[in-house]
Amino acid sequence: DTGVSQNPRHKITKRGQNVTFRCDPISEHNRLYWYRQTLGQGPEFLTYFQNEAQLEKSRLLSDRFSAERPKGSFSTLEIQRTEQGDSAMYLCASSRLTTTFTDTQYFGPGTRLTVL
Amino acid sequence: DQQVKQNSPSLSVQEGRISILNCDYTNSMFDYFLWYKKYPAEGPTFLISISSIKDKNEDGRFTVFLNKSAKHLSLHIVPSQPGDSAVYFCAASGGSSNTGKLIFGQGTTLQVKP
Numbered sequence: 001d002t003g004v005s006q007n008p009r010h011k012i013t014k015r016g017q018n019v020t021f022r023c024d025p026i027s028e029h030n031r032l033y034w035y036r037q038t039l040g041q042g043p044e045f046l047t048y049f050q051n052e053a054q055l056e057k058s059r060l061l062s063d064r065f066s067a068e069r070p071k072g073s074f075s076t077l078e079i080q081r082t083e084q085g086d087s088a089m090y091l092c093a094s095s096r097l098t099t100t101f102t103d104t105q106y107f108g109p110g111t112r113l114t115v116l
Numbered sequence: 117d118q119q120v121k122q123n124s125p126s127l128s129v130q131e132g133r134i135s136i137l138n139c140d141y142t143n144s145m146f147d148y149f150l151w152y153k154k155y156p157a158e159g160p161t162f163l164i165s166i167s168s169i170k171d172k173n174e175d176g177r178f179t180v181f182l183n184k185s186a187k188h189l190s191l192h193i194v195p196s197q198p199g200d201s202a203v204y205f206c207a208a209s210g211g212s213s214n215t216g217k218l219i220f221g222q223g224t225t226l227q228v229k230p
Contacts, residue, residue: 004159006159031215031216033216033217033218035218040222040223041222041223042120042122042205042207042220042221042222042223043160043205043218043220044220045217045218045219048215048216048217050215055215056215056217091159091160093159093218095216097216103216104150104162104165105150105162105216105218106162107152107159107160107161107162108159109157109158109159110157110158110159112157
């Protein structure tokens with residue numbers, strides 16, 4: 001069973017550095033989501049891809065954040081000029097868009113980012 | 117604005133008894149609701165879901181109830197087991213967005229005592 005995988009699992013960086021995270025979704029899933037979770041809160045939506053197209057971005061996603069999903073497979077989330085407020089768990093989820101009612105998102109283990 | 121709310125930060129129950137976790141939402145356009153379970157340092161794990169055309173869905177020890185008029189859903193776990201101890205999130209999708217993005221509550225920490 002190849003679920004959603006994320007790398008790295010942990011990242012410690014200094015303020016001002018750039019970081020990049022990778023997500024590999026479940027292979028037949030054409031929908032991919034990024035969420036961010038901070039302590040004591042539920043995950044918050046960041047952005048959504050359908051295949052390779054980025055169709056929605058949250059206003060939480062400042063211009064320092066960029067996400068890609070080349071060829072509709074894996075996705076990367078890059079944060080430029082990191083700030084201490086970026087410290088959080090970054091979660092990736094995938095699902096399969098179908099013609100039936102709704103689809104269920106399956107999450108990866110997350111990448112824990114700590115900005116010093 | 118918090119469109120999905122879990123007003124109880126924590127819940128403690130005895131093993132073998134029923135656990136009831138509650139969730140309220142404000143957006144009447146939400147049409148799909150899910151419960152996830154999360155252990156520390158792991159991603160959320162899907163538990164059970166319900167669409168707005170139903171009022172109950174059952175899967176083994178887990179049952180989700182939806183009361184659309186009250187904009188309320190609940191997760192019942194019977195019987196509760198120590199391994200159920202985790203943070204539980206309810207989530208909703210639909211509304212003005214057709215992307216399937218999920219709006220999560222803040223979570224409820226369930227502790228099941230042996």
